[in-house]
Amino acid sequence: xxxxxxxxxxxxxxxxxxxxxxxxxxxxxxxxxxxxxxxxxxxxxxxxxxxxxxxxxxxxxxxxxxxxxxxxxxxxxxxxxxxxxxxxxxxxxxxxxxxxxxxxxxxxxxxxxxxxxxxxxxxxxxxxxxxxxxxxxxxxxxxxxxxxxxxxxxxxxxxxxxxxxxxxxxxxxxxxxxxxxxxxxxxxxxxxxxxxxxxxxxxxxxxxxxxxxxxxxxxxxxxxxxxxxxxxxxxxxxxxxxxxxxxxxxxxxxxxxxxxxxxxxxxxxxxxxxxxxxxxxxxxxxxxxxxxxxxxxxxxxxxxxxxxxxxxxxxxxxxxxxxxxxxxxxxxxxxxxxx
Amino acid sequence: xxxxxxxxxxxxxxxxxxxxxxxxxxxxxxxxxxxxxxxxxxxxxxxxxxxxxxxxxxxxxxxxxxxxxxxxxxxxxxxxxxxxxxxxxxxxxxxxxxxxxxxxxxxxxxxxxxxxxxxxxxxxxxxxxxxxxxxxxxxxxxxxxxxxxxxxxxxxxxxxxxxxxxxxxxxxxxxxxxxxxxxxxxxxxxxxxxxxxxxxxxxxxxxxxxxxxxxxxxxxxxxxxxxxxxxxxxxxxxxxxxxxxxxxxxxxxxxxxxxxxxxxxxxxxxxxxxxxxxxxxxxxxxxxxxxxxxxxxxxxxxxxxxxxxxxxxxxxxxxxxxxxxxxxxxxxxxxxxxx
DNA sequence: GCGCGTTACTAAACCGCGTTACTTTTCACT
DNA sequence: AGTGAAAAGTAACGCGGTTTAGTAACGCGC
Numbered sequence: 001x002x003x004x005x006x007x008x009x010x011x012x013x014x015x016x017x018x019x020x021x022x023x024x025x026x027x028x029x030x031x032x033x034x035x036x037x038x039x040x041x042x043x044x045x046x047x048x049x050x051x052x053x054x055x056x057x058x059x060x061x062x063x064x065x066x067x068x069x070x071x072x073x074x075x076x077x078x079x080x081x082x083x084x085x086x087x088x089x090x091x092x093x094x095x096x097x098x099x100x101x102x103x104x105x106x107x108x109x110x111x112x113x114x115x116x117x118x119x120x121x122x123x124x125x126x127x128x129x130x131x132x133x134x135x136x137x138x139x140x141x142x143x144x145x146x147x148x149x150x151x152x153x154x155x156x157x158x159x160x161x162x163x164x165x166x167x168x169x170x171x172x173x174x175x176x177x178x179x180x181x182x183x184x185x186x187x188x189x190x191x192x193x194x195x196x197x198x199x200x201x202x203x204x205x206x207x208x209x210x211x212x213x214x215x216x217x218x219x220x221x222x223x224x225x226x227x228x229x230x231x232x233x234x235x236x237x238x239x240x241x242x243x244x245x246x247x248x249x250x251x252x253x254x255x256x257x258x259x260x261x262x263x264x265x266x267x268x269x270x271x272x273x274x275x276x277x278x279x280x281x282x283x284x285x286x287x288x289x290x291x292x293x294x295x296x297x298x299x300x301x302x303x304x305x306x307x308x309x310x311x312x313x314x315x316x317x318x319x320x321x322x323x324x325x326x327x328x329x330x331x332x333x334x335x336x337x338x339x
Numbered sequence: 340x341x342x343x344x345x346x347x348x349x350x351x352x353x354x355x356x357x358x359x360x361x362x363x364x365x366x367x368x369x370x371x372x373x374x375x376x377x378x379x380x381x382x383x384x385x386x387x388x389x390x391x392x393x394x395x396x397x398x399x400x401x402x403x404x405x406x407x408x409x410x411x412x413x414x415x416x417x418x419x420x421x422x423x424x425x426x427x428x429x430x431x432x433x434x435x436x437x438x439x440x441x442x443x444x445x446x447x448x449x450x451x452x453x454x455x456x457x458x459x460x461x462x463x464x465x466x467x468x469x470x471x472x473x474x475x476x477x478x479x480x481x482x483x484x485x486x487x488x489x490x491x492x493x494x495x496x497x498x499x500x501x502x503x504x505x506x507x508x509x510x511x512x513x514x515x516x517x518x519x520x521x522x523x524x525x526x527x528x529x530x531x532x533x534x535x536x537x538x539x540x541x542x543x544x545x546x547x548x549x550x551x552x553x554x555x556x557x558x559x560x561x562x563x564x565x566x567x568x569x570x571x572x573x574x575x576x577x578x579x580x581x582x583x584x585x586x587x588x589x590x591x592x593x594x595x596x597x598x599x600x601x602x603x604x605x606x607x608x609x610x611x612x613x614x615x616x617x618x619x620x621x622x623x624x625x626x627x628x629x630x631x632x633x634x635x636x637x638x639x640x641x642x643x644x645x646x647x648x649x650x651x652x653x654x655x656x657x658x659x660x661x662x663x664x665x666x667x668x669x670x671x672x673x674x675x676x677x678x
Numbered sequence: 679g680c681g682c683g684t685t686a687c688t689a690a691a692c693c694g695c696g697t698t699a700c701t702t703t704t705c706a707c708t
Numbered sequence: 709a710g711t712g713a714a715a716a717g718t719a720a721c722g723c724g725g726t727t728t729a730g731t732a733a734c735g736c737g738c
Contacts, residue, residue, distance in 0.1 A: 688730080689729090689731100694725090698719100698720090700718085702717075702718095704716085705712105705713090706714100
């Protein structure tokens with residue numbers, strides 16, 4: 001920096017002011033130009049660590065993905081989320097640190113990032129319930145935004161309305177005349193996305209005056225297509241086979257579809273199926289999957305924006321943002337065939 | 340740190356030695372324990388920026404994805420790659436900075452990360468040809484590993500053998516008796532993955548003594564399913580329709596399949612199709628897509644490992660690692676039907 | 679021609695927080 | 709008394725941010 005100052009014929013202070021565009025300082029346009037020219041001539045760039053040390057900011061946010069490697073492979077959302085978050089934070093010249101953490105929430109997996117001041121805030125995708133680590137950090141006023149339903153009220157979050165969306169999906173099946181409607185969860189029930197979608201399924205059935213039977217509810221513990229496959233196998237073995245299935249994620253639906261087709265049944269003639277997520281490739285499945293569309297990129301953008309506001313000490317209102325979903329009707333659902 | 344030293348009744352120097360587990364220093368087990376206890380009592384964590392400033396290392400590598408947001412959405416590889424890289428670098432306690440850069444290679448998009456010492460090395464996924472920025476950085480001995488074919492020889496890289504793999508895919512079609520085999524590229528030809536797969540297609544045809552006709556080669560400029568769809572439409576309009584298609588990516592194949600099915604034709608009865616990539620959901624397409632399987636996670640792991648070696652001043656041999664692919668035969672290919 | 683307030687800087691010092699090389703002390707053991 | 713291990717202590721970095729005090733030139737009004 002001293003060299004730049006010498007080259008431009010100014011002081012180090014002036015160089016710092018120019019580079020930071022510090023407000024309330026008077027520096028002539030000519031001098032500013034000389035400084036920038038010197039910076040260019042010397043190919044100078046300020047060391048990130050030094051700036052960070054001096055300012056107390058890391059200009060970095062962590063994107064914490066609570067998934068194990070296996071799940072990561074079939075995560076159709078990742079690209080969209082990352083893209084959205086990156087867009088939102090790049091405006092403030094922030095960068096993104098990617099971190100995948102398993103479900104076991106081992107001690108301080110991401111707390112360290114905050115405590116060493118490596119990141120200024122956290123975006124957490126898919127937290128488990130009872131995440132005490134998260135609660136403690138929030139109590140210490142660490143900027144945190146959750147993608148999904150937060151564990152406790154005060155946490156900032158961006159999500160879709162899983163209950164309402166699931167209700168819409170199931171209502172669609174009811175409207176088509178189906179009565180024996182099964183449900184396969186997208187993951188274990190300690191994940192709120194899973195339990196909320198199950199709740200939406202229940203509500204839709206009850207609203208329609210239909211029974212909600214445990215035998216038609218399959219808890220898939222894995223988030224994977226394989227889990228959907230196995231769950232569907234169980235459903236197909238029931239004496240009174242369901243005529244429609246609400247699979248709480250597209251990936252799970254893919255597994256279920258395979259099971260159905262392997263059993264020699266046809267979609268939607270024999271069984272209708274609705275997914276959830278509308279991952280980019282859902283429309284290429286034959287038959288095209290009817291599903292709930294989630295605005296993935298927007299989820300990322302809003303989360304990024306909220307986090308930046310928190311970091312800048314300007315708490316966003318409201319705490320919890322719910323983005324709209326919509327039912328995309330393709331060809332995996334059809335009216336109940338009287339038999 | 341001084342407080343920790345006081346609490347443990349030792350000097351700051353000793354605390355540093357203990358925390359770093361510095362070799363060639365003699366510190367008794369009892370003292371080490373006292374230091375750790377003090378760290379725990381005070382809930383102390385060293386500031387990342389200060390360490391980075393003192394050591395000259397950022398313990399961070401950048402993962403640079405050369406894709407625009409739209410492409411990101413349909414990138415089935417991202418999860419696997421990130422997972423692999425993260426695994427490989429976490430052993431050395433490194434973290435990953437995610438950065439998406441478009442194709443226009445605007446000035447210094449990632450050079451800044453290096454020059455400000457924000458990262459110690461770069462992993463670049465899908466570079467364009469003629470990336471002078473990359474060349475300059477490599478000349479300055481910046482640790483760089485490319486996922487894909489590098490622009491110039493000396494660059495370190497991990498890739499699959501696109502030429503050979505494409506040859507295998509096309510050979511499979513030839514073995515099934517097909518003669519009119521079309522090709523849809525996965526992207527523009529300035530991407531080496533695209534031009535190499537085209538080259539493999541050419542070689543397979545030539546080896547078999549078959550003509551290689553331009554009309555059967557469709558350059559898809561977008562990397563997307565939509566591009567595959569449009570390319571296939573052109574192929575279907577040809578007077579002598581191809582009986583088989585080699586689509587250079589699964590996503591492109593999905594688009595092509597839609598075009599084929601919309602035209603009222605059947606796969607594989609009327610047209611066989613082979614993809615490339617074997618993205619996790621490729622098997623769920625009906626009919627299951629025959630494709631070239633790429634070991635995605637391994638690509639990430641090897642890239643991460645090589646980069647860590649470079650950072651530690653231990654240049655990996657060889658420069659260029661080619662991972663094996665394999666043909667996965669599902670149900671989108673069948674013997675040529677005599678007609 | 680004087681006084682006064684701006685404007686446009688400079689100089690110097692301190693700060694943030696560990697790392698690391700080098701010197702010195704303490705103390706147990708032979 | 710001599711030796712080596714186990715530390716303590718000191719101080720110099722690394723690099724930019726920020727503040728304080730001060731200087732010099734300039735314009736303006738009267």
